[in-house]
Amino acid sequence: MVRTAGRPLPWHFILPALLALAGVLLPMVYLLLRALQADPQTLQEIVFRERNLRLLGNTLALMLGVLLVCTLLALPLAWLTTRSNLRGKRFLSLLLTLPLAVPGYVGAFALLGATGPGGLLETLLHLNWPRPQGYWGALGVLTLFIYPYLFLNLRAALLGLDPSLEEAARSLGYRGIAVVLKVVLPQLRPALYAGWLLIGLHVLGDFGVVSLMRFETFSYAIYIQYSASFDRVYAAWLSLMLIVLTLSLLWLEARALLGLNLSRVGQGSARRQTQTPLGRWTPLAYGFAAIPIAGALVIPLATVGYWTVGIVAQQTGLSDLLDALWNTLQASAPAALVATSLALPLAYLGVRYPSRLSRALERTAYLGYAVPPLAFALALIFFSLRGLPFLYQTLGLLIMAYALYFMAEAIGPIRSALYQASPRLEEAARGLGYRPAQAFMRATFPLLRRGLLSSMALVFLSSVKELPLTFLLAPVGYDTLATRIWSYTSEAVYAQAAPYALIIVVFSACFIGLLLTQERR
Amino acid sequence: MKRFPLALLAALVIGAVQAQSLTIYASRGEGLVQPIIKQFEKDTGIQVKLRFGPDAEILAALQEEGSRSPADLFWANSSGSLEAATKAGLLLKLPPELLSRPSEFVPSSGLWVPVSVRFRVLAYNPSKIKPSELPASVMDLPQIAKLKGRIGWTPTYSSFQDFITAMRALKGEAATKAWLLAMKAAGAKAYANNPAMLDAMRAGEIDVGLSNHYYIQRLLAGIQEGEYEGKEEDQVKTPTSSNPAAKANVATYYFSKGDVGSLALVTGAAVLKTSKQPALAEKFLNYLLEAKSQQFTVDQVREYPVVSGIKLPASLLPFTEVVGRSPKLDFSKLTDLDGTLKLLREVGLL
Incomplete structure (x- = not known):
């Protein structure tokens, strides 16, 4: 990479970057304000106790396990759907991304309902699959529903990979696996790190799945503090502890990325990628892809659908359904766009102007994601009512909240794409007389297309199923698909939740499908 | 994106014509709340703006909103969250006529009414x-x-x-x-x-x-x-x-x-101190205790009513037996x- 350190940072990227950061840092300020209200004695009792340390250990063990299994799943799948000669790769990619559309707690509950004696699998297929529970249950279920974070990141990176590198390696005498290890994998490092970071953060923050699997993690302690004690002070302490954990993850990732050097140095544009014929491995490849599709889509959705069987008076009005659908769309789609626009300058600065400052800027974006969403929402209530009261309970604030919270998900794919887009092109454009902003738009932006689309997909899927932010920040009387599902499942009225759960997946599928068709151009 | 400003406009127009509207924060599942609210709107002509979410979320939001809260009522899923709201000083004292309607389970504070058991x-x-x-x-x-x-x-x-x-x-x-x-x-x-x-x-x-x-x-x-x-x-x-x-x-x-x-155990509802129209809010609480709403709670939610004279399905115990079941405390x-x-x-x- 061309050394760019020391150059002044361009203002047209700095400004939006700072804006995004201000949004993300607000929750930190809020948490600190609340944390300061603590009383030392109670603090000792609730926060600094041996059990929390044990929960922390559980969390770390779970995170490492999930990271490992997600990688073993996502890496081959990403390769198969980009570089092999499998048929229907695009459709397969769609199916493999969709588990992200299933709200984790719904998925976990459906999987529980499908397994064990009397479960759906036994009823229909006479298959007595053991019920997922404990560490392995949490590991398996979390993996099924969050591996797509890594899959999407890797996929974008693989699509952007210049095949001439692999050809060069082959011409130097490397073959097969050696090419993958020496050339492909190193190129995938930014995508791997970005995906791992998201998955790591997700595991740190998950409560819904682990609680259903009866595996206690640290976020469990936070959730209990908010929900059982109706407390915001000690919950803030616990949240800050979680954020410290996140900071160390971010630090690790930053170290790993240090001095990464991946863009093409050659002239001209990247060539079309060749497809590796799978031959007799084809059935095995399909079988492998079928595992997550069955586990995260088919079985949970079939279970949810099965709940509606035999219900005489199905009360779900079509108008309610359409209402919730429309509400979901009008918040999530703009949020995807805004989050991606906010993430772009952060990623750009981090990649093109590597310095302590720019890296720190980029990393801070992840901090918002590390705050428990409930605390994030409370912070926005706190500040919007004090600063911008007219914004409170408007759609605008909800979109902002989604965008700021999920910005971290948008950074990864953009960053991977930036690493692969040569800065030379932009420099050449500037040499031709374009101003910096124009040069970026003309030379680099078109190369980021795939990354941007992946980013939007990730943010969209997360916003669609988001709960605490929606509950607290949406306009009064505003139902989304996810809040409806929560409402019905929390009262154990599954049959009425089912249509919403099915719609959320179909709807997300349409959106992802739309994005994937854009990839081709 | 088009419909929202329109809806807002419509709400403003309606609000101007007929100033009566209530904002309710409910932490019961929406399916259990919405039908009663729709019926209330139909029966009284009062518009209801509903926000719902889990107990903890609603309560935390109320506390962060503080005196700026737009809410008139808190309809809670547990007496625990109502007591937490009591402790936080969020609730308005209710009139004795209202408090005397449920046959039991009324808190001595008089700050909320039980709605179901x-x-x-x-x-x-x-x-x-x-x-x-x-x-x-x-x-x-x-x-x-x-x-x-x-x-x-x-x-x-x-x-x-x-x-x-x-x-x-x-x-x-x-x-x-x-x-x-x-x-x-x-x-x-x-x-x-x-x-x-x-x-x-x-x-x-x-x-x-x-x-x-x-x-x-x-x-x-x-x-x-x-x-x-x-x-x-x-x-x-x-x-x-x-x-x-x-x-x-x-x-x-x-x-x-x-x-x-x-x-x-009871669920209940309360009027918030931030309400600018407590009389209207109390009207809603009264409505929750009416036979029609109580009957809905029994049929749909399968909880017990707090007023007598409600028909219970066969799978539930008779009301009189129910009241005596719980330990005296x-x-x-x-x-x-x-x-x-x-x-x-x-x-x-x-």
Whole structure:
């Protein structure tokens, strides 16, 4: 990479970057304000106790396990759907991304309902699959529903990979696996790190799945503090502890990325990628892809659908359904766009102007994601009512909240794409007389297309199923698909939740499908 | 994006023409709330703006909003959250006419009214356990040898915690701690919530579980609504059904009368201090206690009413029997949630 350190940072990227950061840092300020209200004695009792340390250990063990299994799943799948000669790769990619559309707690509950004696699998297929529970249950279920974070990141990176590198390696005498290890994998490092970071953060923050699997993690302690004690002070302490954990993850990732050097140095544009014929491995490849599709889509959705069987008076009005659908769309789609626009300058600065400052800027974006969403929402209530009261309970604030919270998900794919887009092109454009902003738009932006689309997909899927932010920040009387599902499942009225759960997946599928068709151009 | 400003405009216009509108924060499931609210709007012409979410979320939001809160009413899913709102000084004192309507369970503070009643019961798997094998008191549950490793409970669930608070009030701190430890020693399995626990019973993980009564009722999918004799148009098309796979193996076991295992818990609603129209808000509370709304709660939610004269489905106990089931206990003693959480932490359950 061309050394760019020391150059002044361009203002047209700095400004939006700072804006995004201000949004993300607000929750930190809020948490600190609340944390300061603590009383030392109670603090000792609730926060600094041996059990929390044990929960922390559980969390770390779970995170490492999930990271490992997600990688073993996502890496081959990403390769198969980009570089092999499998048929229907695009459709397969769609199916493999969709588990992200299933709200984790719904998925976990459906999987529980499908397994064990009397479960759906036994009823229909006479298959007595053991019920997922404990560490392995949490590991398996979390993996099924969050591996797509890594899959999407890797996929974008693989699509952007210049095949001439692999050809060069082959011409130097490397073959097969050696090419993958020496050339492909190193190129995938930014995508791997970005995906791992998201998955790591997700595991740190998950409560819904682990609680259903009866595996206690640290976020469990936070959730209990908010929900059982109706407390915001000690919950803030616990949240800050979680954020410290996140900071160390971010630090690790930053170290790993240090001095990464991946863009093409050659002239001209990247060539079309060749497809590796799978031959007799084809059935095995399909079988492998079928595992997550069955586990995260088919079985949970079939279970949810099965709940509606035999219900005489199905009360779900079509108008309610359409209402919730429309509400979901009008918040999530703009949020995807805004989050991606906010993430772009952060990623750009981090990649093109590597310095302590720019890296720190980029990393801070992840901090918002590390705050428990409930605390994030409370912070926005706190500040919007004090600063911008007219914004409170408007759609605008909800979109902002989604965008700021999920910005971290948008950074990864953009960053991977930036690493692969040569800065030379932009420099050449500037040499031709374009101003910096124009040069970026003309030379680099078109190369980021795939990354941007992946980013939007990730943010969209997360916003669609988001709960605490929606509950607290949406306009009064505003139902989304996810809040409806929560409402019905929390009262154990599954049959009425089912249509919403099915719609959320179909709807997300349409959106992802739309994005994937854009990839081709 | 087009519809929202339009809706806003419409709301403004309507608001100008007819100034009466209420903002309600509800932490009950929307399906249980919305029909009553729609009917209220129809009957009174008052517009309702509804925000809903879990107890903790709503309560935290109310506190962050402080004096700027646009809410008039808090309709809560547990007395615990209402007591927390009481402690935080969020609630407005209610008039005695309103407080005298429910036949029982009115808090001495007079800051909220009960809306429905639920009971703590034992769910059991009738193909594994006979009722005769179960103890009269929940206090003896951990001593039943056959149930070792086969009991489920929900230590993080608010109703469970209220039950422990009641046990502390009735049996004392030491006995409660001993019971908790005995349950742990008996291998009680902790579940995230009641539906998850009942599903585990279906799958044979456990044979009994400490639950709220209505979860079992809903699982049993009370489609057999023969007892109902209301007018056709009043009749709610009930079947809030559930996982049919789980239908088979669950039944309700009632501990003896007056046992802490038969504790009654209430949901309720309150007027917030931030309300600029408390009279209108009280009108809504009155509406919740009317026969029509109470009947809906019974039919749809499977909870017990707080006023008499409501027809109960056959699967529920008669109202008179119900009122006497719960142990006699000063309701204000159920507010020491902090003490309960401390105890649960001490024995390592939280």
